[in-house]
Structure formats: C-alpha cells, structure tokens
Amino acid sequence: xxxxxxxSWIELxxxxxxxxxxxxxxxxxxxxxxxxxxxxxxxxxxxxxxxxLLAIILPFVELIAGMALIFGFYPRSAxxxxxxxxxxxxxxxxxxxxxxxxxxxxxxAINAEDQSTFSGPLLIRDFVYFTLGIYVFFYRNSxxxxxxxTEQ
Amino acid sequence: xxxxxxxxxxLGVSVAAAFIVNYFLPDGIALVGQWDTSxxxxxxxxxxxxVIKGIxxxxxxxxxxxxxxxxxxFVDARSPEDYEEGHIQGALSLPVGQFEERVxxxxxxxxxxxxxxTYCSGRTCQDSHHLAEFLLEFGxxxxxxxxxxxxxxxxxxxxxE
Numbered sequence: 065x066x067x068x069x070x071x072s073w074i075e076l077x078x079x080x081x082x083x084x085x086x087x088x089x090x091x092x093x094x095x096x097x098x099x100x101x102x103x104x105x106x107x108x109x110x111x112x113x114x115x116x117l118l119a120i121i122l123p124f125v126e127l128i129a130g131m132a133l134i135f136g137f138y139p140r141s142a143x144x145x146x147x148x149x150x151x152x153x154x155x156x157x158x159x160x161x162x163x164x165x166x167x168x169x170x171x172x173a174i175n176a177e178d179q180s181t182f183s184g185p186l187l188i189r190d191f192v193y194f195t196l197g198i199y200v201f202f203y204r205n206s207x208x209x210x211x212x213x214t215e216q
Numbered sequence: 217x218x219x220x221x222x223x224x225x226x227l228g229v230s231v232a233a234a235f236i237v238n239y240f241l242p243d244g245i246a247l248v249g250q251w252d253t254s255x256x257x258x259x260x261x262x263x264x265x266x267v268i269k270g271i272x273x274x275x276x277x278x279x280x281x282x283x284x285x286x287x288x289x290f291v292d293a294r295s296p297e298d299y300e301e302g303h304i305q306g307a308l309s310l311p312v313g314q315f316e317e318r319v320x321x322x323x324x325x326x327x328x329x330x331x332x333x334t335y336c337s338g339r340t341c342q343d344s345h346h347l348a349e350f351l352l353e354f355g356x357x358x359x360x361x362x363x364x365x366x367x368x369x370x371x372x373x374x375x376x377e
Contacts, residue, residue, distance in 0.1 A: 098243065098259065098265075101249055105258060112249070112252065115249055115260075120234050120238045121234045124231070125230040128230040128233065129226060142226060145223060170295075170298060170337030172293075
C-alpha cells in the first residue's frame with residue numbers, strides 16, 4: 065500500500081482529478097454569478113452583505129487552485145486551499161441536513177442549473193475529494209510535471 | 217512560512233481575477249445584492265438585472281383588488297407541475313422555461329391589449345419578471361408582476377384551484 069501511495073503517478077492522477085474537478089465546478093459559477101449568489105442565499109448561512117462577494121470570489125479561488133494543481137504550481141498550498149473549501153462545503157451541507165433546511169425557490173434558472181437538492185450524495189462526493197486532497201497534501205516524494213523546481 | 221506566502225499569492229491572484237472579470241462580464245453582479253424579502257424580490261443586482269420595480273404589484277391585497285375587478289388575466293410562470301398542483305383561480309399557465317414552444321398558442325388566446333399579471337413562487341423567484349419581459353417584447357402593452365406569487369396568495373386564503 066505504501067508503495068502504491070508513494071508512486072508519483074498516483075499522486076499526479078489524484079492531483080489532476082482534484083484540479084480538473086475544481087476547474088469544471090468554477091465554470092458555470094463564473095459565467096452566471098447571479099445564479100450562484102442565489103444558491104449561496106439559499107444556504108441561509110451567510111449575512112446578506114457577504115453573499116455577492118462570496119459569489120464573485122469563490123469561483124475564482126476554485127479556478128486558480130484547480131489550475132495550480134494541474135500545472136503543479138505550489139501544489140501543496142493549492143491543495144490546502146482546496147481542502148479548506150471542501151471542509152467549508154461539508155460543514156455547510158451538514159448544518160443544513162441537521163436542521164432540515166432545504167432551499168427550493170421554485171425558480172427555473174436554479175432548477176436548470178441542476179442544483180441537486182439531495183445533500184447526501186453531495187456530502188459523500190465532497191468527502192471523497194477531501195480524502196484525495198489529504199493524500200496530495202501529505203505526499204512526500206518528488207511530484208511529477210510540476211512547474212519550476214520539483215516540489216517536495 | 218513558505219505555505220503562508222504561497223497561499224497568499226494564490227488567493228491574491230484569485231481575488232484580483234475575480235473582481236476584474238466581474239467588472240467586465242456582461243452578467244457581472246453588484247458588490248452587495250438585495251437579499252431582504254421585505255424589500256422586494258431577492259436578487260444579486262446583476263448588470264443585466266431584469267427586475268423592473270415600476271411594474272410590480274407588491275401587496276397581496278392589491279393583487280386581490282385587481283383579481284376582483286375581473287379585468288386582469290393572471291399568468292403563472294412556474295413549471296407545469298407546480299401549476300397543476302395549484303394556481304391562482306383562472307390563471308393561465310405559461311412556464312418561463314417553455315416560453316418559446318408555448319408563446320404562439322398564447323398569442324392566439326390573448327390579444328396584445330389584454331391586462332396581464334404574471335406571478336411565480338414569490339419573492340425569492342424572478343421568473344415572473346422574466347416572463348413579463350418576454351411578454352412586453354412580444355407586444356403586450358399592459359403587463360405587471362405580482363411579486364408575492366402563489367405562496368403569498370395561498371397564505372392569505374384567496375381563491376385557488
């Protein structure tokens with residue numbers, strides 16, 4: 065198992081999966097910030113004054129961290145950011161599952177975005193990504209295909 | 217320390233890119249949105265925001281008064297399933313997501329001078345404003361939006377079917 069986890073190809077695969085996922089996730093949010101802001105509003109966890117700022121900034125944090133993972137630019141720091149985001153998503157989803165809060169505005173745009181109202185599968189998915197992130201963070205061998213010096 | 221520096225660089229680039237893109241993006245949003253339902257329809261206040269305050273009916277009582285006058289046609293912007301489950305009595309269904317397929321039949325049914333009141337699922341929903349905009353584009357002259365929508369109407373015990 066240790067050999068497997070120390071394999072630099074496995075690290076690369078994990079890093080690329082995380083990177084690609086975050087770039088993909090950022091795409092629709094960047095193009096439609098008003099829809100994303102509405103989704104954040106729907107979580108009912110953030111003060112009104114922060115909702116738009118989160119909707120503007122978060123997708124770009126996902127995009128830049130995702131690109132940094134793919135290109136191996138500051139990969140440990142990038143995966144740290146990704147895992148902090150994942151932890152925030154996990155906590156937000158869990159709070160709303162526990163208090164039974166589900167936002168359904170009955171809006172066409174939100175439904176068309178396929179914002180799943182089933183929080184359970186989302187939570188499991190985020191846990192899987194979080195585990196990948198922990199692995200990439202603690203990986204100690206040299207990393208493949210990194211910009212600049214090989215990162216330890 | 218190295219990690220703090222790297223994280224700061226990545227976050228700094230993200231924040232800068234975010235504000236620059238949001239500034240130039242046609243769908244960009246304001247720094248602070250309107251998220252208080254007591255102030256009207258909640259929305260991010262995007263550059264291409266379609267909410268027109270001037271055409272809003274913002275109390276259930278006013279909507280009921282217009283309903284009782286019998287001169288207004290209520291048009292439901294929600295999905296056909298929501299409409300089937302319950303709608304304002306006498307309302308026509310014109311789901312905003314199926315506008316293109318359905319507008320021809322709608323045009324045959326209602327003349328352009330008809331007085332139309334659109335509604336959807338209340339103040340967390342902008343679909344009634346989208347529908348109003350479409351109907352105005354298609355030549356309807358008298359279109360207003362009842363922003364409390366079906367939930368507001370139903371909660372006051374007004375006629376539904």
